[in-house]
Amino acid sequence: MNHTFRTYEEIKRVSTLIKIVDDLNPPKFAYDRRYLFVGCGSSYNAGLIFSEILKQLGINAQALSAGEILINSKRDQISKNYDTVVFLSRTGTTTETIMAAETLKGKVKSIAITCEKDTPLSTLCDTIYELDFAREESVVMTASLSVILRLFLNGIEKLQINAEDYLEKYESLIQDELVNVKSHFVFLGYGERYYVSKESALKVEELSLDHAEFYETLEYRHGPIALLSEKTHVVIFSQHQVANPFEVELQKDIESRGGSVHILTSLSDKPKFEVQFLPLYSQLLGYKRAVIKGLNPDKPNGLSKSVILKTEQ
16 A cells, blocks of 8 residues: 555654653643633544543543634633633644634633644643644644643653554554445444544544544444445444443444444553544544545645634624
């Protein structure tokens, strides 16, 4: 397979980036504070994933898309209900996120997370993390997502979870038979893995322009399974080191109907911390599907690296 595209290089360099982010002082998250994560696209999904982990730890946290804040005029509600707002934008130029930060400037403590230096978003926030070593040339956000999640997770506990273990496993699973035959992809999970599923579906849609969906694991039987065919591949993000019996039964059901399944069980005894590397599966899958289809994964059709809107003054 042709691996001359920048996207593949940017996915595979994740281990190097993780070593760099581990040298930074991460933001700390306190039990007596209330946190809101704001972003768009994959940055929003990063906020959803991490805020879910904080909630499971007993910390008050939520994520909202920047668009919801703007459309529903939530400035006063946010300044009343949250102590700290974390704004995420890989480029620091996403219009909706910048506008949300502008509406909240001076109303609440703010943190900017970007992968570029000297961005418009950074000028609007009190604390700035410019992870420019993770800057990506490609349109689709890949390893930089792992970097942002690692930064957040280090604020809870620094664990030596190795990215290469996940890359090697996923490379071995995503073989030519899967990439050549399947064109409909479904991602399933619970808790933080539900939001990993959301991000995974987005990544496949962006990179390979294939149809992708995400659901809670056992909810898949309750309607969405009607779309299953021999072209369908299902990924179950399990929270267990050994697949749960319900997950195994669902696998059997899907396979009996002609679909294929990968149950991605936990590779460590700290499954919540694996979220930093679980999206690598869909990044590799979407990339390989794009190449097989003759698409350019570096510049997918209809997408840009940052959504910058023309707004009326």
